[in-house]
Amino acid sequence: xxxxxxxxxxxxxxxxxxxxxxxxxxxxxxxxxxxxxxxxxxxxxxxxxxxxxxxxxxxxxxxxxxxxxxxxxxxxxxxxxxxxxxxxxxxxxxxxxxxxxxxxxxxxxxxxxxxx
Amino acid sequence: xxxxxxxxxxxxxxxxxxxxxxxxxxxxxxxxxxxxxxxxxxxxxxxxxxxxxxxxxxxxxxxxxxxxxxxxxxxxxxxxxxxxxxxxxxxxxxxxxxxxxxxxxxxxxxxx
Numbered sequence: 001x002x003x004x005x006x007x008x009x010x011x012x013x014x015x016x017x018x019x020x021x022x023x024x025x026x027x028x029x030x031x032x033x034x035x036x037x038x039x040x041x042x043x044x045x046x047x048x049x050x051x052x053x054x055x056x057x058x059x060x061x062x063x064x065x066x067x068x069x070x071x072x073x074x075x076x077x078x079x080x081x082x083x084x085x086x087x088x089x090x091x092x093x094x095x096x097x098x099x100x101x102x103x104x105x106x107x108x109x110x111x112x113x114x115x116x
Numbered sequence: 117x118x119x120x121x122x123x124x125x126x127x128x129x130x131x132x133x134x135x136x137x138x139x140x141x142x143x144x145x146x147x148x149x150x151x152x153x154x155x156x157x158x159x160x161x162x163x164x165x166x167x168x169x170x171x172x173x174x175x176x177x178x179x180x181x182x183x184x185x186x187x188x189x190x191x192x193x194x195x196x197x198x199x200x201x202x203x204x205x206x207x208x209x210x211x212x213x214x215x216x217x218x219x220x221x222x223x224x225x226x227x228x
Binding site: 048049 | 161216219
């Protein structure tokens, strides 16, 4: 299994540009999430999904869109990039069976995004 | 309002000694707690977890303690090794909610 993969690893954008960060997992996990990590801070939840066709907002959703058309893929779209979106972005997936306490998340390697 | 707090940004210990990392939470709905370890330029990896029905969980050199009345958990690493040097994140979740809330992390440095 490749686990959770993210592309690209690095990206530089100009203010106002749009782009999509890709995330895929091959573990048949129901849940997927996107986080951003800024220097000296923890992981802040952007959007998450509890299954194909279902998405919801996290703590910091503004400026980002997501969709979940398949179980495997969960792309994150930046609509109009701003310097405040310069960060490291992590995608994660987890498998949670109802009635069991298994919310362990598996993280991708991250995408380092710089917006000029 | 930060629901999960790690008040110590950094911790330095000598190899072979005990490392104790602390975490406090405010949301009484949290019923599952996890610790993740992160090396530079990598994604976090799961280390150990505990459910709210327990007060201790042990896995090799790593033990997590949960004090529900104080809304406090701690991670003990005994003995500490230089390879343990990393950023440690505490996370909390509500079962089946599909998401976790993370603290800001504690950078552990284990000196040889």
